[in-house]
Amino acid sequence: MVTGVLFTVVSRGYFRFFWFLAFLIFLLTGCGNQPDGPLSRSKSGMSARVVEVIDGDTVRVEFLSGPAVGLKGRGSDVSGLQSPVQVSPVEKVRLIGVNAPETGGKGQAGELFGLKAKEYTKEHLLNRVVTLEFDVVYRDRYGRLLAYVYSEEKLFNRQLVEDGYAQLYTSPPNLLHLEELLAAQREAVRSGRGLWGVRDFHSGRVVGNRRSFVYHRPGCNHLPSLANRVWFDSEKEAVLAGYRPCKSCFRSPQKAGNRR
Ligand SMILES: [Zn+2]
Numbered sequence: 001m002v003t004g005v006l007f008t009v010v011s012r013g014y015f016r017f018f019w020f021l022a023f024l025i026f027l028l029t030g031c032g033n034q035p036d037g038p039l040s041r042s043k044s045g046m047s048a049r050v051v052e053v054i055d056g057d058t059v060r061v062e063f064l065s066g067p068a069v070g071l072k073g074r075g076s077d078v079s080g081l082q083s084p085v086q087v088s089p090v091e092k093v094r095l096i097g098v099n100a101p102e103t104g105g106k107g108q109a110g111e112l113f114g115l116k117a118k119e120y121t122k123e124h125l126l127n128r129v130v131t132l133e134f135d136v137v138y139r140d141r142y143g144r145l146l147a148y149v150y151s152e153e154k155l156f157n158r159q160l161v162e163d164g165y166a167q168l169y170t171s172p173p174n175l176l177h178l179e180e181l182l183a184a185q186r187e188a189v190r191s192g193r194g195l196w197g198v199r200d201f202h203s204g205r206v207v208g209n210r211r212s213f214v215y216h217r218p219g220c221n222h223l224p225s226l227a228n229r230v231w232f233d234s235e236k237e238a239v240l241a242g243y244r245p246c247k248s249c250f251r252s253p254q255k256a257g258n259r260r
Pocket residue numbers: 215216217220221222223246247248249250
């Protein structure tokens with residue numbers, strides 16, 4: 001069932017040298033003042049149509065063409081093995097670096113803003129042709145593709161965070177657009193956009209894990225080892241630094257049930 005046609009996409013290797021050259025030219029010609037920041041809007045990706053929006057940060061896509069040229073995916077699957085990016089004709093895609101509130105299933109209340117986030121993603125991506133860009137790890141342990149989704153030249157992952165429909169989800173080693181996403185989140189928090197407008201921050205100190213980017217209440221059972229602890233004076237400070245809440249000690253009160 002799962003087999004089907006696999007497209008093989010060439011990545012890495014000699015592209016590294018190409019990017020190095022491109023970077024040199026970029027430096028020498030001094031054209032570094034793009035309005036959108038230092039990250040290029042590379043077209044190197046795969047074109048696909050969004051056929052279903054599962055929730056705010058997860059969609060199903062149908063690939064339109066075979067192998068794309070110059071794919072940025074540096075290519076390893078969840079096992080960490082370096083390999084070419086392989087995709088099936090239809091794939092479930094989890095957006096990298098963002099986490100939209102859950103929509104809730106049968107008998108679940110769903111998180112605040114979960115349905116709104118889903119609507120927002122539907123409005124912007126459903127039935128659109130998008131470009132997928134990959135990072136170091138391109139598939140998660142549930143078999144979903146991990147990607148940055150560009151719609152009309154814009155990085156939708158960023159847009160989702162910027163408008164307050166998703167929280168930044170820092171997930172090493174997929175950090176290609178971290179700075180851009182973090183800047184978007186800071187902006188959203190400061191302006192109280194979307195979910196940030198209805199969210200209360202814990203005012204006491206919280207403990208961050210510098211490896212996983214998760215923060216905890218000081219009494220949590222899942223505190224990181226001493227060497228990996230980063231202290232923040234408040235929850236808001238941790239959020240502004242790109243950390244996300246522990247699901248155990250910062251469990252959302254709107255969430256009635258467990259969902260992966
Ligand atoms: Zn915790």
